[in-house]
Amino acid sequence: MNYTLIATSTFGLEKVVANELKDLGYEDLTIENGRVTFEGDEMDIVTCNMWLRTADRVLIKMAEFKAESFEELFQGTLAVQWGDIIPITGFMHVVGKSVKSKLYSVPDCQSIVKKAVIEAMKRKYRRDLFSEDGAEYKIEVAILKDIVTLTLDTSGSGLHKRGYRELAGEAPMKETLAAAMVLLSKWEPSRILADPLCGSGTIAIEAAMIGRNIAPGLNRSFVSEQWDIIPQDLWEDIRKFARNSINNKDFKILASDINGRLIKTAKENAEKAGVAENIFFQKMDVREFSSKKKYGFIITNPPYGERIGEGKEVEVLYKDMGEVFRNLNEWSYFVITSHPEFEKLFGEKSHKNRKLYNGRIQCYYYQYFGPTPPKDKKPEFFKIV
Template sequence: MYDLIATSTFGIESITAKELRTLGYENLKIENGKVTFEGDEMDIAIANIHLRTADRVLIKMAEFEAKSFEELFQGTKKVDWSKLIPKDGVMHVVGKSIKSTLHSVPDCQSIVKKAVITSMSESYKIEQFSESGPVYKIEVAILKDIVTLTIDTTGPGLHKRGYRVLSGIAPIKETLAASMVLLSRWRDDFELIDPFCGSGTILIEAAMIAQNIAPGVNRSFICETWPSMNEDDFNSVREGAKKSQKDKDLKIIGYDIDYNVIKFAMSNAERAGVKKYIEFQKRDFFDFSTSRKHGFIISNPPYGERLGEEEILDILYRHMGKVKTKLESWDFNVLTSLENFEKVFGVKSTKNRKLYNGKILCHYYQYFDNDKIKNFGDTLINELMD
């Protein structure tokens, strides 16, 4: 068994933990940017293929205190790296250091690489390593003098689903889009609209969630090249994931004023296998109207990072607020970096939480329809409002 870490963006850890619980994992440890759990090789396959909101799945090799390079070297050397890394393994060391005595990351990386090779030399009884085989990305992360050594099982981040080849300006990560959908409480028997859909990521993730399409089912992971991993584990998990996919009728709509961006979104949806569930339209949000009493809007509208856009966005957000006032029984979920959003929008949110879109600090403003919430049941309410 391994100590496994599912890393995530700040603010999303609780959602990643709920995903892991749904997958059957218990005794979770939730910290800033990560959730720790136990598992074997099969669990590594399950987590990589099924997690929608995590960034990576790491194997924790050791954790110890180090205030000197000697302590860092000895703590790293104690680890039996040969249990996982073969003689020809490529040992690629990366690092980060926050509020720690050992603040020079390059020096820490060099010390860890030297200690890993020393440990491997003692285990394999050789001094030279070809490093011509599978890659093992080792991370030395030091926080307040506590060192955590991990090996990445994922490779390219889990947001790399494989469907988004084309995108518009400033696309949102797939993992954040999935988190927004899961936080919204959207149920697939309600209409879902993104009036600023861009490359379609939010709607594609929503459709994949509704149809139970595992986000990693059509991609590979770096650990699949490792001799210690069983190819049958990944094949079995992928086969099970494909068998559990659904084919529900959905009402999902995306608008954008740029027709070329709409074409990108349609192509992305097709690659994700959900094109038939999403209707994309070239349409301005100022022309938005609906006859439906209930529905959901989940969106990541323009932020106005460029000079001169603030006035335009002020008009846009005020209009969104007016639309929400008219659609009292619709749930609105808006991710934005605008600091005075609620003031401009004109309606105080039911709830908001801090999230990061890349390096941009944003808030996710949520406007819940209380009547609809009552129909969901008290247990579900308590879970979703955590």
Template sequence: MYELIATSTFGLESVVAKELKSLGYEILKVENGKVVFEGDEYDIALCNIWLRTADRVLLKMAEFKAESFEELYQGTLKVNWGDLIPENGVMHIVGKSIKSKLFSVPDCQSIVKKAVVESMKRKYKKDWFEENGPVYKIEVALLKDVVTLTVDTSGPGLHKRGYRERAGEAPLKETLAAALVLLSKWDNSRMLIDPCCGSGTIAIEAALIGKNIAPGINRNFVSETWPQIPRRIWDETREYARKKINDKEVKILAYDIDGRVLKTARRNSQQAEVFEYIHFQRMPIQEFSSQKKYACVICNPPYGERIGDKESIEDIYRTMGKLYKENDTWSFFIITSNENFQRNFGKKADKNRKLYNGRIKCYYYQYFRELPKKKKE
């Protein structure tokens, strides 16, 4: 068994932990930006393919205190790196240091590389390694003089589902979009509406959730090239994921005023193989109306920081507030960095959560309504 770490954007740790619990894992620890749990080779494949809100899955190799380069070297040398890395493995070292005596990241990377190679020499009884095989990205992370050594099993971040070729002006990360949907507690028995859909990320992630499609089913991961994880494990995990896709109806409406960006949204949904579950239409939010009950509105409207002007943005927020008042069974979930959102919406949120969209600090304003009673199966 390995100790594994699912990393996350600040504020989403509990969402990632809940996802892991639903997949059957026992959580060992939840810290800022990461959730620690245990698993084997099957779990590395399963978590990379299934996790919707985590940034990547790391394999924890060691944790120890180091206030000097010698302590860093000796702590790294104690790890049997050859048990993981083959003779021809590419050892790519990255690092970060926060509030630690060893503040020079390049020096820390150099020391760790030296110690890893020395450990490999002991294992393979040779002095030189070709490094032309599978990639092992080792991170040396120092926080208050405590070193954590990990190896990345994901490769490109888990938000890179493979469906988004282009995005709008203020793109929302796929992992964050999935988290917004999960936090709303929407399910496929209700209609979901995104009135400012942009490149369609929220609608697409909702469709993947509604159909129970694993977000990483159609992409590759760096650990697929590792000899430790047999090809059949990845094949079996993907086959399992395909069998878990449900045949339930999903109702998603996605609107935007920009016809050009809607073309991108349609293309993205086709790439994600969920186009048939989303109705895209060019329409300003001011013209939108519906008689449907119990809809769930999830939206990432313009913030006023990079796109749009102040008056038109505030008008969008006021229109949303009007829709909220006119539709007393609709729930609303809006992410924005705009400080005046609640005032323009006309009501204080039942709950709000601090999140980061890239480097922009945002709040996820949540307006709950009573949900429809579930029919007995």
């Protein structure tokens, strides 16, 4: 069966998600704020959940229509063939949001949609009561400027939950954003990569997973694995393909932090992700970071100074980072922060910056591009002693 699918994303990452979809072979993509829409079948639902690194969720778009009254919302929902996907025992869980619309009461909209879905199910199955003790089908009613979009969530837990990070630092970055930072940098495993403020190791781990071609969804489950419309052997086939796609490239990433407790956590996370052999962890202040190697990459997420009393410390840190990074021979560096004076403090204007959101915090991803190595130059790695 063919569906209209939506890969949702954090604002600012839509084109990154679209590029991932193109790399997976999808065409005719529609890019909008917070989502990329495309066509696909059951295999595509499984493939995208398994392989998309920067998307938040994969949704099935069930309908889109205008509604300025509860009756229009009810009738538009009733017209959908919900029973084609939801079985007689399905647990129908409705969530919602409304922005700049006449139907602004989200709880009322959720209630109306649930009633309409039940009526549609009655029409399909010719019965009045449903046990709802089976697999979960999360229905979202999203209303923007009176346009209603009804979707079914195929992912369950957000796609940032890879399964390796039970432990995190005080201000953890989502895995999806970390992966996006690596992809935007155009890093390749043939180049040195370091994160000298690694925290719980998310950037280094996501980079290692990219370098090894490890599918981000390989070690987790998805709500649609319990759905009747997707055969179990399809999930098994895609997982087997993902396992067989992992490469054994010999590269090392340096991940360091001044906090020894966080380094211990990062090591445990890397073990769970299956990339511990590709990351060298070290307790070290960023001010001590140095390398004689050329053409390396730094991708990092330093403190932003959001907390009271941290502002001055962070400003000193950014000044010191600028001095340390500029002493590296022909390196590229990429820094995300919400601090409005970063470039001034760092002492260098970025070649490019991009607005991104780390959770609810508006940040900029500052990109400093160094030269590329000569084509005949062999890759250099950190020597681990």
